[in-house]
Amino acid sequence: MSLDADISALIAWCSSRNVWIDPRLRIVAGPHGVAVYSRGTSIPSGTTLVRIPRASVLSVKSSPISHLIPASPYGRSAQLSLALALSVELANGEMSAWHGYLQSLPRDIPGLFWAGATSTRGDSFTTGWLAGTEAAKLLANLDDEIEEYYRMVARPMYEQLRISRPSLQDFRHVCGLVSSRAFLVDAYHGLSMVPIADAFNHIQDNHVHIETDFDVCPECGSLRQCPHDDDTGDGSTDDGDDDQEDTYEMVSNRPIPAGSEIFNTYGETLSNAQLFVQYGFVLDVNENDCITFSSVELAEVLGGDRVPDQLLNSLTALPWDDMVDSELVYVDGSRRFCINSDALISHSLWLLLALHLLPQIPEKPHDSLIRDLENAFHHQLTLERCIGTDSEVVAPTPPVLDDEADAASSPNLYGIIPNMARLLVSLCRRRAEALTGCGKSSEELGDIFDSLPVDGNPTRMAISLVLTERSLLDSCAAAWESAMRATR
Template sequence: MVDHGLLQGEAPPSADILTAWLKEYGVLVSDGVKIVPMADGTGWRVVAARDLEPFEPIVKIPKSAILSTRTCSLPPLSTSIDSVATTSHTILGLALALLHELRLGPDSRFWGYTQSLPRATVLVPSLWPLDPNAESASAWLQGTEASRDIERRKLEGIGLDSMRRWYAATRTHLPPTRFHTGPSPFEAFAHAYSLVSTRAFLVDLYHLVALCPFADLLNHSGANHTSLASDDFVCHRCGSLPVCEHDGPDLDRLTHLEERERARLTEPDTVDMYVEMPAAAGDEVMNTYGEHLSEARLLVEWGFVPSEEDAGDALVAEAVTWEVEELLQGTKEVDVIDAVVAASSHLEECEDALLCLPSRGMYHINLAGQVSLRLFAALYARHAPLRFLLGDVRCLEEAWEMVENGCESIPINKHLVAVASDLRELVLARLQGMYRPDMEVGKMCDTREALPDDARLEHMAMTVAINERALLRSVLERWETLLAAVE
């Protein structure tokens, strides 16, 4: 537990207070949903009070009721802060704004909302070093997709060290409050950041990221019933949705709207959630935090790993990825992309194939253990001209079909063998870079099951490591089987 010193002595979070606040600030919540406690008692969730049909509204939130750097009572940061701002200063700025509202306590106009937020810091992996009990959990993330995602976030300015520096430069901007006469410790900012990281939405060009009361109660599922919708083409200077004084004569930000859509611009500007998939009475109403969310991404950004029941909905194709810089050796990426585009139209998708079609420009291995054509092409370019990629992909898949049919010796040219060997080494390197690389997956599962009930962080970290290690080992086995048939 991280001691942040906020809301000490206050009553526990209340759904009734939240509901009254939502009504006061014009948030329209459907009578078809209700707020109920989470099964583990750690927060709230939204369930259907009756059958919900597509297209009916779940909630409409006036933008005046969202908590952003534009709507909070914290004065804007001075321009001198720009010298320490990072590429992620918007989310850090929102964390500072939320911290100010939390420091105000009942004196904040957002109190009915902020009192409903979790009182315990949500320990996303970037904040694990704040918890002395998280060291063993961090170890299990070594070499996984999660660790790579954490490193990317550090480069974006939202690693723990960057956050410390940013807060050190901005903490004096927090005015004293009735409950906090001096600056709060970094742990308080980390608490606010954890709430923003796990609950904020990208709203529009004016507010940027913001906390959307009620909408942030909905949990994530790949099989979601709804998603957040917002008109994001508002004026970035004043937030106006209709034409305003800042618009030029060309009205560029509205040209994409049809006449019928322009007519509704006079209506209140709200953040909305509508039913997209029907929900039966009693079902939890699920949101989506975004598309293409891997297990590692869910852990790093939202601090949870989906259950086995939900994993099929939550995980995406790109289970293990590489950066292009790790793969190319003197070849231009644009040449790889062109070759992949040409070869993709001739690659048949098949569960038993070695390769899969490229996805979102990723160099990856999917959950079925298939290597993306883009990853294969990047390695192929080391050994042969890319103009031969199409023909060799066909030869490779034919050779693999022969192996699966029991052939012990198959004809493959030398450069395909070299590519297969490079791929084997690439996968081996990822496995060797993981924590306790020689530990078998079965032993890891036994170790995880023996963890005490309070070792939640380590349990999640081991789940990510187990799933990734099992996938990599299965990939390695396939390509070693192929190589054995030509050696």
């Protein structure tokens, strides 16, 4: 069947299951599979465009074999449980209550690791391209976990149910469908396949989003009072408010121009590494891209002397308002140790390095430690201003201390920044070495990238991740080398 025929069958199934689709929408075949467009009229913000009855989603709870599937609330285990429920429905073919929806799902998901690293389109791909990347970290153990779940849980279940047994490759494909399409809808259904809501493609600056009442009864899914509420203890149910609709909705959050593609966002903060691993595509430019450092990587450069976690956590939670003036550091809301898409280091990483370089930290009173860190940071800002000028770089004078006692107990703040720069350059160089790119230089990778098809080629996407990460590491190291030179 063609994609157009699949879409017609999907729409017929939706109407049989009371999935309401605003007539101003068109569901069509686009360059990335199914896509949703507006027709000839623009649509204002705040419009409900799709209503999906809660009973029509496919979840572990709504699956006919829910009593046999180990349910998990979130994470990879929730994805695997849903993949098992979905694989059984797919194996049931036309007998499945979701058949009209399931037949519209893609049969090939190139470049999506959940579905198996190779593609039936014949792209030859090796995960070697990803060595040392953020994507490689996210993929850790994925292949093995899928295979183990298939052997230990899924295959015995297929045998018990006496259905035609999906192969490991079939199961991987179903895992890919779950990874790239499922929504966490509420406390009862949890991770679910949501027809039509999953037809929208992704953009960061989205037009629509899903709205659900998340806090339903986790036992029976009721939106109202139910026998599982223990507040009243009387086991009564509330049959009132029958108008309250049990639906999930796709709602516009900005005006949608006439005749344009309507996008959802799969997450406003998703980096290309996350999009690649979970959805099998990357954006041309992604300001969420970043390079994160694990505690193991940091320990390799900093040595065994650990900064106490509690101290670091309390310091990273402070506002650090002056950091907005920096061209080397930014305040990272999620407090990761990382380099962002502008090659700036996160404030958590800066504080970790500064604390590592300051002597006698545990003995210092908290206030005096904060003052030292602020002084060190102001010293860095002065340096940054020197780097930015055309005039010959002048080494700034060390900060003036309030009184003699301060002067006696103060560490050499002047020396912290060049030492921090040395550590950062070393951190960047080590990480860049791990980004082997199958032994290719960035020029060679650029040539291969240019020679590959633009759409959906996993090797092209993997190379773009390597090139972006190499360039961020080079820019970050170069900026801190300039800071180092400015202090000479």
